[in-house]
Structure formats: structure tokens, C-alpha cells
Amino acid sequence: MYTNLTGFEAVVHFGHTGFINTSYPILYIPAFSKIDATKLFHKILDALSNMEKVGLSASVQHVNTLPTLYEYLARNGKKPFMGQPGKRCLYPGQVVGCDYLSAIRIDSKVDCHLIIAGGEFHAIGLALSVFKPVLHVEPYAGSVEWVSKSKVDRVNRIRGFAALTLQSAKKVALVDVSLPGQHTSSLIEKLEVFLKRVKPTSQVNSFTTELLNDQFLLGLKELGYEVVVTAGCTRFATDDFDRSPIPIFEAREVYGLYLKGLNVDKGVFILQ
Template structure:
């Protein structure tokens, strides 16, 4: 399914290294053992595999690299996040070979009355973006592909935490087609742009309208924001991952909470899980300054409200609720007030 091996072996051979650390997201670990052995044999280096969780290029095993005294980190699956300036890392992007044509045509059918379509995808399907554009143009659509943001490198590429390519063209299009396996990226696009978004899922060969999911998400987040607004003791989560650590944001959040008469403390954590948070019995709610996916997708796993900073500012009355979608993932949120 993925074409990973040869480009990596060649890239390692070009460097002078003795030991490499390999980092895989869960979905690619089935290839890990075989690949590590191939690297050892063909690139003549020792290979160590990291088994810690890894959900994105925001989670580079920088500390582990030092602990195991490796010279090079091989990060599989995700594209480099350009605003993270770490050295001695090779990114091997996972590119799916699954054809997107049927899913894109099904999505286009949903947009049969619209002409101007924004086209977006994740790194997995970026190779098919041009083909998808041609497919849509051949049936009479005018297709827009937005520029990348601070955390993405390809035109049309989006991350759960960087939807710049969507925002870039939102005022030009009548709706978006997002080529991806899950719904989260499309959900973010519809929430932040307010434009109808259809997921073209090449794995299931189907197209999904997200209107109901968007409505349900807004309802659920409203409940959590309301619960949060009643809480007095708030933990602000400072995430110990290379691309999520944001002390400045966490401190600003803490100050804002205290200005609004809440007691607040910073809590640093690597993995935001119920196991790590539920035992803080006197903390009534959390603000997560790391991955925005956790509050939105995983809230039900947690006993207490866990909010993104923008949501917390709504709960504190700093941002009006009406701006919920627009302010979600707004990186200049602190300039809004």
C-alpha cells in the first residue's frame, strides 16, 4: 500500500550514522520489524524502534533520540511540520496508492448544483490531488486548491491543527471536498469555514456529507463549554510533545482564567488520557493547549470538560459563542481581545 523502503535506505546511506531511531504511527507498525531489519542489513546501521504513541509530526522522538544515543531519527508516515526546526530527522511520508476517483466522483455528485469547489486532502492522498482536480474539472467544476500554512508543506494539504489551505480559499468556493479516510479533517473544515464539506473516502469508496456531524459536534461542545463556565479550579495542560509544547499559550490561558476569577494551575503531560487526568479530583475542568483533536473527538472518554483554548475563552465570556467555528484553531486568538 505504501512505497516507503527504497527512498529511506538511500537517504540513510547518504549520511554518516551508526544508530537510527525509528518512529511509526500505529497504522504503519505492521511494517516496522521488517523495515528495521532491512535498514540494518542494507544501510549497515543499528536500528531501534520506538513503541511510544505517535499521532503526528508534532510528536517527534527528540528526547528518546538522545536517550538511546542515536544519530538520526526516521519519522515514518507524517510530513514534516516546517515551523519545527529540529535537525537529524528524516521524514518518510506515507503516500497511499488507493485510487480516489470513485470517491471524488461521488462527492461531486453531492455538489451537482455547485460550481466552485475547494479541494483538500491529508498527506496520505496528496499524490492524487492533481488527478482529483482534473476529474472535477472534466465534469465542469471550477476547482480551487489553497496554499499551505505554518504546519503544512503542500498546496491543499491540511492537518487537524492547520486548516490554512481551506481558509485560504473559503471566500472563493461554494463548498469543499476533503479526500481523507476519517471525518475529523472535514469536520474542522466545515466548522471553521462554515462551508458545506463532503469527505471523499477512498478507503470505503464513498462520499459523506458532514452536516449532521457538525450539528452534533456543536451541540456537544456547547454542553462542555457550559459545564466549564461553572468550574472554579482549572488545569491548563502543557503538552510535552515537540510540536505541541506551547508554554506561552498555556501561561496566557492561565492568566486569562485568573483574570476571570478562576483558580488555575499548569499541568504538564505527554499523553492526554483519562488515566493521566482523572485522578486530579479537585480539578474540575481542563484546557488542552496541545492537539485540538482530543477535546473534540475524545471528550466522552474524560469525566470532566476538556476544552481547546478558543473554547475556554468562550466559556469565560471573552469570545462570543456565535464565533465558535470561526475562532476554532485561530492561531492569533490572543489578538482577538
């Protein structure tokens, strides 16, 4: 992020709360949506008719709606919960694509989760990270729908295929992404040692790139690599699979795969 820019003293970032450390100051200004999600509260209550304990989550754009929704559900006989945020978030109940800790912390206490977020990105990520059903409130479309098991199963089949490919591969590429917030060279170094130990007959090599794009992945495939293990964004392995010429496996799941095995119901383990 911003690595190609020069001559600046600081960055003003609209949209997120702070979640990375850099050598230059970044002023984060959350961009809260002006959409009135309270208009969907009656639909939410109808959808939760068979649920009592509800975990509340939202992307930063809609996290300011959660306190109002919390009170509404409590007045209507529900028991809402909001978890404390992970290190990449600021507000109770807030999630980002690589941090669902606020929901994970309350997963054992609730019957289901509810997330307010535009598009499917955050809702699918939440469904992959918890063991309870997820109700997706899409304020822009005005829809309130449960995340289907088929969508979650599809992503987990992708994760499972990449895991099996890693287990059988004779040539493995470990890729560190140099962007702030994704750069984890220490993890790559540890995984190289670990994989060479558990796969002694395989070739395991490390690479660093600023962008994990199609051209870079195609180059690795042409060099004979069968799978990429990336320590960049945790969603590369699930969201970019369709466009990738080579299977992508999430680096943080390697230990879980080899020490715990492949769980056919929930992938290797939760995306966190």
C-alpha cells in the same frame, strides 16, 4: 514524540510532511496511498451537481490525487480551488488534524469543500473549521458522502458544554503537554494570567504532562478540578470528550470565548 528514546542521532518519520521543530533531526517521508481514487470521480461529479465552486483538500496520503481531480472538475464545468498550505503542511490543499488553513483561506470563494481522506477524522475536522458544506471522499470504502450536520452539531454541543463548564467552574486546570509540537508553555502562562483576571473568584492552576491520558485526567477530577483547558493537540477537546472523566476545553479558544462569546452554531470559533 520520541522523548522516551535514547541513543539515537536522527528520526525517520513515514507518513507526514514536516510540521514540528525539535532538537534532533527528523527526516519526513510522505506515504502516498496506492488506492486509485480516480475511480470515484464520477461519484464526485454526481454529488456536486448543484455546486459550482469547489474547494479541494486531502490528507497527505491522498494529496497527490488533487491535481488530477482539479483538472477533471475544471473539464466538467466546475471551478475548483486549492488553498496554500498552513505551517504544518507542505502541499496546496493538504490538511492535518490541527491545520485546515489551506481550506480556510478559500472558504469565502467556494460553494462547498471536498476532502479526500480515510476515515472521518479529517473530514469532521474540516467541517468544524469552515462555514461551507463538506463532501467526504473515502477512497478505502469507496464512498462519497456529505458530512452530516448532525455530526458537526454533536461536536459543537460538546465544545459548548465544555465552554459553559469553564465559565462556571470554581477550579480550573491548565494543562501543557510537553511533547514536541504540542508544548506551548508560553500560552499556558498567558492564559493563567488572563483567567485569573476574568475569573477572580476561581482557582486556576497550571500542570505539565507528557501524556494527557485517562489516568492523568481522573487525577485532576479527584483533586476537585471541574474542567481542563489544554494547550496540547487541538483535537483533544473534540475527539477525546467521550472517554474523558472531566470536560476538556481547547486553550486557543479561551480568548474567543471570553472576548466574543459562545457561538451556538459554530462552537467558539474555527479549529485553527
